[in-house]
Amino acid sequence: MVKVMVYPPTSMILADLVERMGHEALVVSKEVRKKVNTVGLDSPPLNMTPEDPKKGLKYAAVDVPSGVRGRMALLGPMIEEANAAIIIKGNSCTLGCTGCARTNELTRFLLRTKRIPILELDYPEDDAEAKRFVHKIRQFLEGLK
Amino acid sequence: MRVTKYVVTSQDSDVLPSDIAMKIYESGHEINVKETCFGVIIDGEEDDIKETVNEIRAIDPNNIFIKDRGFPPGDPRRCRGHRGGGARPGFYMMEYESKILPLISQGLASDELDEEISIPEEKTRPSVERIEELIKEEFS
Numbered sequence: 001m002v003k004v005m006v007y008p009p010t011s012m013i014l015a016d017l018v019e020r021m022g023h024e025a026l027v028v029s030k031e032v033r034k035k036v037n038t039v040g041l042d043s044p045p046l047n048m049t050p051e052d053p054k055k056g057l058k059y060a061a062v063d064v065p066s067g068v069r070g071r072m073a074l075l076g077p078m079i080e081e082a083n084a085a086i087i088i089k090g091n092s093c094t095l096g097c098t099g100c101a102r103t104n105e106l107t108r109f110l111l112r113t114k115r116i117p118i119l120e121l122d123y124p125e126d127d128a129e130a131k132r133f134v135h136k137i138r139q140f141l142e143g144l145k
Numbered sequence: 146m147r148v149t150k151y152v153v154t155s156q157d158s159d160v161l162p163s164d165i166a167m168k169i170y171e172s173g174h175e176i177n178v179k180e181t182c183f184g185v186i187i188d189g190e191e192d193d194i195k196e197t198v199n200e201i202r203a204i205d206p207n208n209i210f211i212k213d214r215g216f217p218p219g220d221p222r223r224c225r226g227h228r229g230g231g232a233r234p235g236f237y238m239m240e241y242e243s244k245i246l247p248l249i250s251q252g253l254a255s256d257e258l259d260e261e262i263s264i265p266e267e268k269t270r271p272s273v274e275r276i277e278e279l280i281k282e283e284f285s
Contacts, residue, residue, distance in 0.1 A: 008238065010235065010238045011238070011242065012151070012153060012210055012211075012212035012238075012239060012242050013210065013242050013245065013246070013249055015212055015213065016210040016211055016212060017249075019211070020202075025213075027212075027213050028215075029212070029213040029214050029215040030213055030215070031215075032215025032216070033148070033149070033213070033214075033215045033216075035215075036215055036216055036217070036220070036222075037146060037147065092241075093238075093241055093242075095237040095238045095241055096234055096235055096236075096237045096238050097234065097235070098238070123245055124245065124248050124249070124252070125248075126248070127248065127251055127252075129248075130245075130248035130249055130251055130252035131251070131252045131255045131256070132252075133249070133252055134249065134252030134253055134255075134256045135252070135256050138256055
């Protein structure tokens, strides 16, 4: 079983395909779960602590917006843990908490410079593209050891 | 550790959220199930969830998609009832991907049948050399 980071890290399709093929998908919700389930002083509605942006300093400088550093506090450990990655190229799918363009650029850059097997794709828009999309992911995941 | 997952059905699926919920009740695992418009949210101990996920997937392998969720069902930090309505954070991504699910289901079905030969070539941009050739052909 290989730890595969999916990008966008909230992607249901990529996470499902990775787990279907018997690997472990690294998704942001698993990181959030650790925070939610860990008993601490911070009660709802806070789910980020003042410590988190400091952790992000490892990946982004202090003059970078705290939003980027806060996101990197979650994504950074995932990147370090990843043995492979599947990345969706377009930005139309980065919505909600993954809607920060600078974090997306930084995450993709860090994954590319990590020298791990990476598959870059676009989301399919028709039947033929969907077949190719699934086939490529399957081939990529089967090739991981 | 307790684990929460979304189970989302594709629009092409004949499986209803209530069918999935019934299947989970029949399995006898101690799992909380919340039916939603797109599928169900399941919450329980990691081992129980792992077994249940395999059972649910077996109902309609190509049309059921499963995703992790960070917060438990009804958590006040995410529940719309506690936040004064509006879309739940994370809804937009799920909405975006739900539209593509029928295509992915078809892709999975064809991949199962090993239809890779019929997959057309990917469109690629012509190289600079190729464009130069085309210009020379056109204007010579």
